Amino acid sequence: MAELSVDGLVVDYGPVRALDGVSLSVPSGAVVAVLGANGAGKTTLLRAVSGTLRFHRGRIAAGGVTVAGARVDGQPAAAVVRRGVTHVPEGRRVFARMTVEENLRAGGLGTPRAAAVRARRRVRELFPVLAERAHQRAGLLSGGEQQMLAIGRALMAEPSVLLLDEPTLGLAPRAAATIAATIRAINAAGTSILLVEQNVATALSLASHAYVLEVGAVALAGPAAELAAGDEVRRRYLGVADGAPAPQARAGLSRWSA
Numbered sequence: 001m002a003e004l005s006v007d008g009l010v011v012d013y014g015p016v017r018a019l020d021g022v023s024l025s026v027p028s029g030a031v032v033a034v035l036g037a038n039g040a041g042k043t044t045l046l047r048a049v050s051g052t053l054r055f056h057r058g059r060i061a062a063g064g065v066t067v068a069g070a071r072v073d074g075q076p077a078a079a080v081v082r083r084g085v086t087h088v089p090e091g092r093r094v095f096a097r098m099t100v101e102e103n104l105r106a107g108g109l110g111t112p113r114a115a116a117v118r119a120r121r122r123v124r125e126l127f128p129v130l131a132e133r134a135h136q137r138a139g140l141l142s143g144g145e146q147q148m149l150a151i152g153r154a155l156m157a158e159p160s161v162l163l164l165d166e167p168t169l170g171l172a173p174r175a176a177a178t179i180a181a182t183i184r185a186i187n188a189a190g191t192s193i194l195l196v197e198q199n200v201a202t203a204l205s206l207a208s209h210a211y212v213l214e215v216g217a218v219a220l221a222g223p224a225a226e227l228a229a230g231d232e233v234r235r236r237y238l239g240v241a242d243g244a245p246a247p248q249a250r251a252g253l254s255r256w257s258a
């Protein structure tokens, strides 16, 4: 069954149409990737799902979002979190002046106490470095550590679906590889993931299915392995010439050229 399904979603920011009829689904337990050039609508898609679109003056003009069979489009962000969907935004957005511990606590504010305690333990296991820095201001962490904190904060609500917006953007290869391994571990523990990534090779190595957005619409979709091997994605997004042997999907292979 689809844990998350997006059906014919149309999103406007005032006169700007950012999504024009996007449909996709995240099966229960899957990692699904959304790829696309700058401005294609990837972030807008995640905002529309998480109910944070309104903070950016965006509006769902048509279509719907369903989580485990229940409609969530038009619901406030807190209600979507209660439905089990949390969003790790573009640029991490940790509370820079608050400590690591306070950031995590903020993520668990709406979580029942027993679940928050359980989630806190799990975050500590996933990110030992955050425990070491519990009382440090979040703004002083490295980029990779801030990304861990942003993910940890989202996990405090014990989501069934995690929305990740470019989690490896701007990170050194080693930090990016750590985040990729973490995404795998979170998924292996049962959380479904909708992953927006600018690093196509990383995304396709993590995901079972992928969608390519172009100017607000799905231009290409399919199993990640097929897209990674297919000429179109390889030529347009992986910088591989036609007819060249299929590359191994690996982190750091290529990036969007914008």
Ligand SMILES: Nc1ncnc2c1ncn2[C@@H]1O[C@H](COP(=O)(O)OP(=O)(O)OP(=O)(O)O)[C@@H](O)[C@H]1O
Residues within 6 Å of the ligand: 013, 016, 017, 018, 036, 037, 038, 039, 040, 041, 042, 043, 044, 045, 056, 057, 058, 090
């Ligand atoms: N708050 C906003 N107000 C007006 N237009 C916006 C707003 N946010 C995004 N847009 C526009 O909507 C379109 C989609 O933007 P979006 O940020 O979703 O793209 P993206 O695929 O996430 O891009 P990037 O790779 O740069 O993060 C773009 O044309 C963008 O300029």
Ligand SMILES: [Mg+2]
Residues within 6 Å of the ligand: 042, 043, 044, 090
């Ligand atoms: Mg974006």
